[in-house]
Ligand SMILES: O=c1ccn([C@H]2C[C@H](O)[C@@H](COP(=O)(O)OP(=O)(O)OP(=O)(O)O)O2)c(=O)[nH]1
């Protein structure tokens with residue numbers, strides 16, 4: 001086994017597709033959404049109210065700021081997929097170029113870095129999620145099976161004389177601490 005994809009156990013009977021390349025020289029394996037999903041546009045009244053208040057140097061009430069923060073919180077689209085690879089490899093999860101154009105969807109973290117040691121981690125089995133925000137004017141409706149992103153396997157390099165990390169990955173997102 002060199003590298004590849006598997007369906008995580010919670011989605012075993014959901015008819016998901018393993019990521020696939022659509023053309024002969026495609027670098028990216030297209031990932032489908034595991035669920036039907038609505039990503040609301042960020043341009044909701046609660047957010048606009050806060051922007052308006054800032055623009056007009058009015059006091060912004062705390063409740064409104066909290067609501068606006070929620071609107072700006074990225075969504076995590078489940079893929080139901082985990083990836084295994086060599087210890088010196090990484091899977092880069094990138095947006096599809098058409099997503100911002102057609103759906104207003106951007107990946108706020110730029111790209112997703114899927115580490116080799118994320119596979120089969122104890123907290124979520126290594127399920128890959130795609131972080132998105134919808135900067136479009138309208139909500140983005142995603143159907144189960146829509147192609148949402150693409151994963152590219154790569155080798156990564158390490159620096160001379162680095163202190164070898166001793167820590168094993170325990171869990172998913174944000175589990176390695178601050
Ligand atoms: O778009 C993404 C980005 C990351 N991950 C998973 C795989 C990756 O191995 C893990 C941790 O990602 P990263 O190291 O970028 O985030 P972190 O904030 O440093 O979290 P951690 O402390 O868990 O390393 O989260 C995803 O599923 N999707």
Ligand SMILES: [Mg+2]
Nearest residue numbers: 115174175176
């Ligand atoms: Mg990390």
